Amino acid sequence: MNFSSDTSAPAHPAVIEALAGVNTGMEASYGGDSVTAGLRAKLAAVFETEDFDYWLTASGTASNALALSCFCSPIGAVLCHEEAHIARDERGAPEFFSGGGKLQLLTGFGARIDREALETALGQINPGFVHETPAEVLSLTNLTECGTAYRAAEIALYAGLAKEKGLAVHLDGARLGNVLASGKASAADMTWRSGVDVLTFGLTKTGAIGCEIILLFGGARKKFAALQARAKRSGHMPPKMRFLAAQAHAMLEDGLWLNLAGQANARAAALADLFTGAGYELAYPVDGNEVFPFLPEEVARRLMAAGAKFYPWPGGAYRFVCSWNTAEADIAALAEALKP
Amino acid sequence: MNFSSDTSAPAHPAVIEALAGVNTGMEASYGGDSVTAGLRAKLAAVFETEDFDYWLTASGTASNALALSCFCSPIGAVLCHEEAHIARDERGAPEFFSGGGKLQLLTGFGARIDREALETALGQINPGFVHETPAEVLSLTNLTECGTAYRAAEIALYAGLAKEKGLAVHLDGARLGNVLASGKASAADMTWRSGVDVLTFGLTKTGAIGCEIILLFGGARKKFAALQARAKRSGHMPPKMRFLAAQAHAMLEDGLWLNLAGQANARAAALADLFTGAGYELAYPVDGNEVFPFLPEEVARRLMAAGAKFYPWPGGAYRFVCSWNTAEADIAALAEALKP
Amino acid sequence: MNFSSDTSAPAHPAVIEALAGVNTGMEASYGGDSVTAGLRAKLAAVFETEDFDYWLTASGTASNALALSCFCSPIGAVLCHEEAHIARDERGAPEFFSGGGKLQLLTGFGARIDREALETALGQINPGFVHETPAEVLSLTNLTECGTAYRAAEIALYAGLAKEKGLAVHLDGARLGNVLASGKASAADMTWRSGVDVLTFGLTKTGAIGCEIILLFGGARKKFAALQARAKRSGHMPPKMRFLAAQAHAMLEDGLWLNLAGQANARAAALADLFTGAGYELAYPVDGNEVFPFLPEEVARRLMAAGAKFYPWPGGAYRFVCSWNTAEADIAALAEALKP
Amino acid sequence: MNFSSDTSAPAHPAVIEALAGVNTGMEASYGGDSVTAGLRAKLAAVFETEDFDYWLTASGTASNALALSCFCSPIGAVLCHEEAHIARDERGAPEFFSGGGKLQLLTGFGARIDREALETALGQINPGFVHETPAEVLSLTNLTECGTAYRAAEIALYAGLAKEKGLAVHLDGARLGNVLASGKASAADMTWRSGVDVLTFGLTKTGAIGCEIILLFGGARKKFAALQARAKRSGHMPPKMRFLAAQAHAMLEDGLWLNLAGQANARAAALADLFTGAGYELAYPVDGNEVFPFLPEEVARRLMAAGAKFYPWPGGAYRFVCSWNTAEADIAALAEALKP
Structure with a gap:
């Protein structure tokens, strides 16, 4: 009954096996290896394009900050939601990697940027006014x-608005699989076809040990050399890169990442049903693997006493996260504990 | 016959097994897990002290830069050898992590800082002269x-000189195992007992996938909270830290790291004998797993043609690196190729 | 009828005369001169204490950023109002000088931080939670x-709350004279006696050419060496410092700064009467030299057509700024133009 | 007999007069004023071109660092002499402004970069090798x-070599007047015609209060907006810019800057004759206003006892600097003191 975070889950066994699989013989270091090179084909299949470059890191924070630092200069700003991970949970990584760039925080329900807030912010950009920091x-x-x-x-709409003003578009896809698992949109639709220039494609929360892929699409590929240099100087060019690449191979093979994300989503849906069935409102619609019920404090305490792990969330709800490792038994146990 | 780098070697199988071993159930993320906590005892045994704190990263560059950034302010400098990895091969990572601190480069034969060069540099430090950047x-x-x-x-002597001037002492131990494998000095002697405040204890080149341990000794422990914060904001706080810690467990178990380093050293010694026996001078004494013979260009070309991988080195020699994975057969094959 | 900004005003003639007065003979450079040293007595008199250090710059942005960078680390944040000059009008200077620190923006009417907003922000500081950036x-x-x-x-109350949480307190006093001109509080009351650690004491807007004094009070003086080093490396240690110091001498002599500020305030009061007398509401109370009337667009256009200079302000009002150089004739001319 | 530095000299009276001359009425702030705009014509005449942009600061350190930061990225390096002011005397300003870029130090007699050292450094640039920091x-x-x-x-030769490798060329002209005063080369010849992209044109040491002009020539002008933004966020966009511009007007009027520099040079020549006539060798040829005699320690002591101010210099000589304010009487007095 550990719903604390999908980062607390183990890796899928196929990922460990993949590490063993590439642990043979000498390989070029720092990303020049054949395992890393071999990822191109798999990524091309997932994203239905050849027009991209990619880099691997073991950290979502690093991937986001590296991606942003290629497009946000020290004298520029990043528009993001005020609850975005890059704003709240990365200890100033974007400011650090960009050399002192700013985050400009936008509002919107459920951590989704409100269209009006975006348009207002975009409308205020005035690069000619040197005193203010323009969003880039x-x-x-x-x-x-x-x-x-x-x-x-919506991604396409927002990206379009941003591009009219000359901004680059970054997508933090730490849980991209959980969005795509339903099959309603493809990875391509959700990213480059909608105008995303640079993607943090997360596989860690989905089931890897630690594997996040930065993808530069189309014209953004001209930043690839700078991305590599920035990766190097921030310690995100591991000598034995093959072991990062092997994780990606395992996750992308036969759509494992989508299957695992779908499984986590299914558990979250069951969880949502459980809470609403018991009469508790949810703070946000459940579009993936996270559920935010408003629970009376005594109920929350009862669940914790029964061994459930989860966290309170700003705004009064509690956050329950499912992972590929969440079992039906976990849901059942929670259901039991929830009974009055 | 791949002598290009010990970073091109695979991981020791015990390391992969260790990953599988910890891949069970949910764990606290970001370093709060039991596997990471369990390392304390092993490190205490290796370093014969309880007076330390530690953090794990997957990158030597990251470990060095994080370690330095806790002791070198943006308005300070780091004294190091002009051929030091932090100066030559880390793409400005120390400058980046320290927020614009400087490296002050010292000379000395064989990448060892010359005592006189050190004393001169220490003698010139004048924190009261605001125009110059004082070494910290x-x-x-x-x-x-x-x-x-x-x-x-020597470490103790140099550290003592530095401390008289108020400097902190960092040791880049990316290949510390190769120094200690001979058994002439202990890990404690080579580090905190000699005045080292902060150590980058490298296990990657020795046989891990990617595992470097930053150790803060004694009074330097007061920097631990800052170290964690800096690790977080640079993307070096992986959510599933247990997989870094498991590597360290495997390497430190029963002295595996020293055995592997010793094995690499033995191969290097054989290589050195091979070259000197064939009449080629070595640029530097062989104290670990690297050999730098001066070879005529046509000999170098002949070896490469036979399939040997190695690199030219500034100064005219060639660099041959042995790893735990270098086989006796590799040495024999090189011996064959070396024959006129 | 130029009400665009007090930065558009010339310098008071006494300031120019003071420059001529110190333009004799050789002087130690970089702040070691006798003119700069002589300021200590004048500042001690103004602030009724000897327990301070000071540094001069020609820029308010520089003074604020230097002051903040001595107390906000790269892994920390500054609490300030969302409309603060440091947040809106300094192009990321605090982030730059602090090495990537953050600004955390608080709300409140009239650019005054709301007490509840401050208490909430202070209550959320959790230095032990490494993912978030704690206010410093x-x-x-x-x-x-x-x-x-x-x-x-109020300064004392807010400073007290901040200090309970271990924060340092900075006061941006670019227009401190305009606050103090009424004589209701002393410079000491408004700063160190209320818990201010570091002050940007602005004289430029009051009547100097370009002269801002950073004052470190009491325990904050231990940052003075770092402040000087940061001033040097940011180009704010002018070789001929005596010409900055001479400006301060002229402004502080016989309370000239307070007289000039009082004169600007008096003009602003007249302006406020003018607007309210004509039936226009003011967006904010007038506590100094700035007036923010809500004007119908056609009225604003009429004033501009008559030659008045002023700017629209976020929120719908217009900003009129008076300086020591604003003449009664300017007010009279505006009154004339305001007539329907 | 103060030969300590030309930064210890007062300003030329014409500079002070010029400040008084512009101290009338309201002016646009932050560089939008007519005095600053009026400089274009004077600079065009001095540099014989219209193809430039310019920005004013009060500090040579700031001007150098701002200029460099427009062309050296955080992942790049600046080639300069190991005794360059930017390397030795600016407390890490280039590293700070560039966001962690590096200085790569070159050797050469008399603080002039040796051609071979330059060619070696240029030859080693390998932007494709991500581990090393390429000079930019x-x-x-x-x-x-x-x-x-x-x-x-020589400037043209070195700039040409650098440009072949894609580097931008910066000239620190803190004492450019002293080079040009002899009339052997024009300001244009020494800068843009020889390939200089960005110039720090110093007038402070020549006779201003504090006035350095950054000039971007030709293609480098595309960096002007970034230069302004960087000036703003580093506190080098003074609100009352007219007072910086007025200094430049005074110095450039009727070649005052060249006359003052020439006068300082003449005094230095007399000083050089004095020392060599007395049998003391000079460490370097005297091409401007600085003289570096090797003096026996007892002679140096005698001069100091007689009231002469000057500094020892690395390498064993002493530095004597003349300014526009150095009088013939100073030379005569030193001659007297030098007599055995």
């Missing part, structure tokens, strides 16, 4: 920190 | 980039 | 960007 | 820190 990047998160999703059409 | 840290590397070693007494 | 400094502005003032007791 | 800028200083000069043809 729009960063969206999908799945959001509140477990809600943007539809591909 | 001395960074030593052992094994050095030229495969030579400082003895523990 | 509270920055207040007096006179605020909306021309309102904090009373000394 | 060549920074030359003329007059050098040792009082020697590059001829225009």
Whole structure:
């Protein structure tokens, strides 16, 4: 009954096996290896394009900050939701990697940027007014920190608005699989086809040990050399890169990542039913693997006493996260504990 | 016959097994897990002290830069050898992590800082003269980039000189195992007992996938909270830390790291004998797993044609690196290829 | 009828005369001169204490950023009002000088931080939670960007709350003279006696060419060496410092700064009467030299057509700023233009 | 007999008069004023071109660092002489402003970069090798820190070599007047015609209060908006810019800057004759206003006892600097003191 975070889950066994599988013989270091090179084909299949470059890190914070630092200069700003992971949970990584760039925080229900807030912010950009810091990047998160999703059409709309003003578009896809698992949109639709320039494609929360892929699409590929240099100087160019790449291979093979994300989503749906069935309202719609019920404090305490792990969330709800490792038995046990 | 780098070697199978071993159930994330906590005892045994704190990263560059950034302010400098990895091969990571601190480069044969060069540099420090950047840290590397070693007494001497001037002392121990494998000095002698405040204890080149341990000794422990914060904001606080810690467990278990380092050293010694036996001078004494013979260009070309991998080195020699994975057969094959 | 900004005013003639007065003979450079040293006595008299250190710059942005960078680390944040000059009008200077620190923006009417907003923010500080950036400094502005003032007791209250949480307290006093000109509080009451650690004491807007004094009070003096080093490396240690110091001498002599500020305030009061007398509401109370009337667009256009200079302000009002150089004739001319 | 530095000299009276001359009425702030705009024509005349942009600061350190930061990225390096002011005397300003870029130090007699050292460094640039930091800028200083000069043809040669490798070329002209006063080369020859992209044109040491002009020539003008933004966020966009511009007007009017520099040079020549006539060798040729005699310690002591101010210099000589304010009587007095 551990619903604390999908980062607390183990890795899928296929990932460990993949590590063993590439643990043979000498390989070029620092990303020049054949395992890393071999990922291109798999990523091309997932994203239905050849027009991309990619880099691997073991950390979502690093991937986001590296991605942003290629597009946000020290004298620029990133537009993002005020509850975005890059704003709240990365200890100033974007400011650090960009050399002192700013985050400009936007509002919106359920960690989704409100269209009006975005348009207002975009309308205020005035690069000629030297005293203020102009936004240079729009960063969206999908799945959001509140477990809600943007539809591909919304990504396209927001990206379009941003691009009219000359901004680059970043997507934090730490839980991208949880958005795509339903099959309503493809990875391509949700990213480059909608105008995303740079993606943090997270596999860690989905089931890897630690594997996040930064993808640069189309014109953004011109930043690839700078991305590598920034990866190197921030310690995100591991000598034995093959072991990062092997994780990605395992996760992308036969759609394992989507299957695992779908499984986590299914558990979350069951959880949502459980709470609403018991009469508790949810703070946000459940679009992925996170559920935010408003629970009376004594109920929360009862669940914790029964061994359930989960966290309170700003705004009064509690956050329950499912992972590929969440079992039906966990749901059943929670159901039991929930009974009055 | 791949002598290009010990970073091109695979991981020791015990390391992969250890990953599988911890891949069970839910664990606290971001370093709060039991596997990471369990390392304390093993490290205490290795370093013969309880007076330390530790943090794990997957990158030597990250570990060095994080370690330095806790002791070198944006308005300070790090004294290091002009051939030090932090100066030459980390793409400005120390400057990045310290927020614009400087490296002040010292000379000396075989990548070992010359005592006189150190004393001159220390003598010139004048914190009251605001125009110049005063050194705040001395960074030593052992094994050095030229495969030579400082003895523990030398570390103690240099650290003592530095401390008289108020500097902190950092040791880049990416290949510390190769120094200690001979058994002439203990890990404690070579580090905190000699005045080292902060150590980058490398296990990657020795046989891990990617595992470097930053150790803060004694009074330096007061920097631990800052170290964690800096690790977080640079993307070096992986959510599933247990998989880093498991690598360290495997490597430290029953002295595996020393055995593997010793094995690499033995191969290097055989290689050195091979070259000197064939009449080629070595640029530097062989104190670990690296050999730098001066070879005629046509000999180098012949070896490469036979399939040997190695690199030219500044100064005219070639660098051959042995790893735990270097086989006796590799040495024999090279011997064959070397025959006129 | 130029009400665009007090930064558009010339310098008071006494300031120019003071420059000529020190333009004799050789002087030690970089702040070691006798003119700069001579300021200590004048500042001691103004602030009724000997327990301070000071540094001069020609820029308010520089003074604020330097002051903040001594107390906000790269892994910390500054609490300030969302309309603060440091947040809105300094192009990321605090982030730059602090090495990537954050600003955490608080709300409140009239650019004055709301007590509840402050208490909430202080209550959320959790230095042990490594993912979030803890506030390390509270920055207040007096006179605020909306021309309102904090009373000394409010500064003391807010500083006290901040200090309970271990924060340092910065006061941006770019228009401090306009607050103090009424004589209701002393410079000491408004600063160190109320718990201010570091003050940006602005004289430029009051009547100098370009002269801002950073004062470190009491325990904050231990940052003085770092402040000087940071001033040097940011280009704020002018070789011929005596010409900055001479400006301060002229402004502080016989209370010239307070007289000039009082004169500007008097003009602003007249302006406020003018607007309210004509039936236009003011967005904020007038506590200094700035007036923010809500004007119908056609009235604003009429005034501009008559030659008046002033700017629209976020929220719908217009900003009129008076300086020491604003003449009664300017007010009269505006009165004329305001007539229907 | 104060030969300590030309930064210890007062300003030329014409500079003070110029400040008084512009101290009338309201002016646009932050560089939008008519005085600043009026400089364009004077600079065009001095540099014989219209193809430039310019920005004013009060500090040579700031001007150098701002100039460099527009061309050296956080992942790049600046080639400069190991005795360059930017390397030795600016407390890490280039590293700070560039966001962690590096200085790569070159050797050469008399603070002039040796051609071979430059060619070696340029030859080693390998932007494809991600581990090392590639040079992106060549920074030359003329007059050098040792009082020697590059001829225009040498600037052109070095700039040409640098440009072949894609580097931008910066000239630190803190004492440019002292190079040009002889009339052997024009300001245009010494800068843009020889390939200089960005110039720090110093007037402070020549006779201003504090006025350095950053000039971007030709293609480098595309960096002007970034330069302004960086000036703003580093506190180098003074609100009352007209007072900086007025200094430049006074110095450039009727060639005052060249006359003052020439006068300082003449005094230095007399000083050089004095020392060599007395049998003391000079460490470097005297190409401007600085003289570096090797003096026996007892002679140096005798001069100091007689009231002469000057500093010892690395390498064993002493530095004597003349300014526009150095009188013939100073030379005569030193001659007297020098007599055995």
